[in-house]
Amino acid sequence: MKDDDLNFDKRHIWHPYTSMTHPLPTYPVVSADGYELILTDGRRLIDGMSSWWAAIHGYNHPMINQALHTQINQMSHVMFGGITHPPAIELCRRLISIMPVGLECVFLADSGSVAVEVAIKMALQYWQARGEQRFEILALRQSYHGDTYGAMAVGDPKNSMHDMYQNYLPSNRFLHIPTRRFGENWSKNDALSFSQLFFDHHKKIAAVIMEPIVQGVGGMHFYHPEYLRLIRMLCNQYDILLIADEIATGFGRTGKWLACNHADIIPDILCLGKALTGGMMTLSATLTFRHIAETISQSKAGCFMHGPTFMANPLACAAANASLSLLKDNSWRQCVETIAVHLSSGLAHLSLHPNVKDVRVLGAIGVVEMIQEINISQIQRWFVEHGVWIRPFRNLIYLIPPYIISKEALMILIDTISGALNQPENFIS
Structure with a gap:
């Protein structure tokens, strides 16, 4: 150079x-x-x-390289509208088998930010299909979920890299970050403020979105698993969807397969990315339960309204399959x-x-x-x-x-x- x-x-x-x-x-x-x-x-x-x-x-x-060499000689890309292909089928089959039980409907996109956009749109379209006017997303202070429009809207509006856009973004609600750190003793007093917020606003909230345990770009905070466990409990109590943004933490980074495993909870919608392909190329996945997918599909629209040009790219899927094979032996x-x-x-x-x-x-x-x-x-x-x-x-x-x-x-x-x-x-x- x-x-x-x-x-x-x-x-x-x-x-x-x-x-x-x-x-x-x-x-x-x-x-x-x-x-x-x-x-x-x-x-x-x-x-x-x-x-x-x-x-x-x-x-x-070499294993991921070989997977890409093999795939590129067959097909580097094909549209996913009305077409499917073996690398995508294999990847989705693998993801369903290794992710929490019940997350069996998979949407493959092209970046982590888009995975978050997809998750938010799933939540909004789900409640629209149920005839309920829930348009707010509840997120954590000092959170970061990506750089696209919807993802920015669920990042901290004052302490994030996107504060300059706050007047243009949809308005959402934010929980204060947990005071108890990972490894510290839990105090029930930490639950009081956010419990009240759920009680006051649950009829407007479509979903809660969280980076489980580790807040990344928002400050690299590691919070107590009990906080995540209580959020899951409140979501169940008030019938609110829980979105777990595991784009940074998924595939073992925190010592558990998913950061959600530290709290032993299962989200309603799960976002994966980054290490999904072993860092070889960009790909993301958003997984959800069948009842959510079916509710969306039975709505007036009749389908989920999203479709990136390069979703389920065969090369990226091949890289992801090779990466998952490398992780298989634990x-x-x-x-x-x-x-x-x-x-x-x-x-x-x-x-x-x-x-x-x-x-x-x-x-x-x-x-x-x-x-x-x-x-x-x-x-x-x-x-x-x-x-x-x-x-x-x-x-x-x-x-x-x-x-x-x-x-x-x-x-x-x-x-x-x-x-x-x-x-x-x-x-x-």
Whole structure:
């Protein structure tokens, strides 16, 4: 890759959450293998981000590669309206068999944000079909569910990346985030405020949407499973649908197959994405119960009103089937447990650092919350110079490495974070 390419990129290509006038630096990756990203100059970076939660098997996995080679020689894409194909059938059959019992109707889309849009539309169309005027979605403060219109509307309206759009978005209700953290003792007092909200507004609420246990971009909070369990109970009591956004947490990231498993609950609608294909390419799935699908199908519309052009793309389905095959033997569980042990022991001492507010670990997720805001461009440069790829945001440095990462590589990530904390230029005073 030449300097001319990078200059073109800087001038013409809009990267996510980046200014066109003052862009953050970009680093040219020409290949990736295992848990490493290879830059154009040959440097190798240990990946601590799994390409935003997705690449759980690492990069360039031969089994997923072979599945794509086989599929592309047969059919790379075909419309899904009026047509079906073996990769989609196999994937849906697999998902139904490994997800909670009863979630047996599957809608395949092309991104996590779209999976959330689909879930919200399912909930709204379900109540419309039942003749009830329920148009509100109840969500959590400091939540994040994606960047499309409906997904933004259920993200925190004041403390999210979408606050500038709040005057244009549908108005929804929000619950305060739980005060009890994962692993702490539960207090029944934590349930009082949201119990009253359900009582007061349940006739208007179509669904509750939650990131189970882990709030991601909203602040990397890990909340108490009892909170999720009580929300499920209140949804049952007031006949409200529960949507679980497991796009980031699904497929073992928190140490359980689904984060919902920590609370032993089953949602009415489940959103999956990111790691569904092992990070090979984009695909999402929204699963629901048959009675919800049938109620929607028996409405005046006669069908569910959604249909992306690239839904159920055969290549993406083939990648997902290969990824699920890799997860089938449950070896992921030991990998995640091992990562959790090393993250816990390796990051613990950072809680004593004067500029660290908190350190927390759950499964293959490690978070260092700083008191100061991070100088993103500077710390990113520092990480790359020290051979790692870590992308913080706001005041959070976090690790979500591929499950296949070695202990040695993980310790390098941890030690590099430790070193970064002692560089004043990495933070905004």
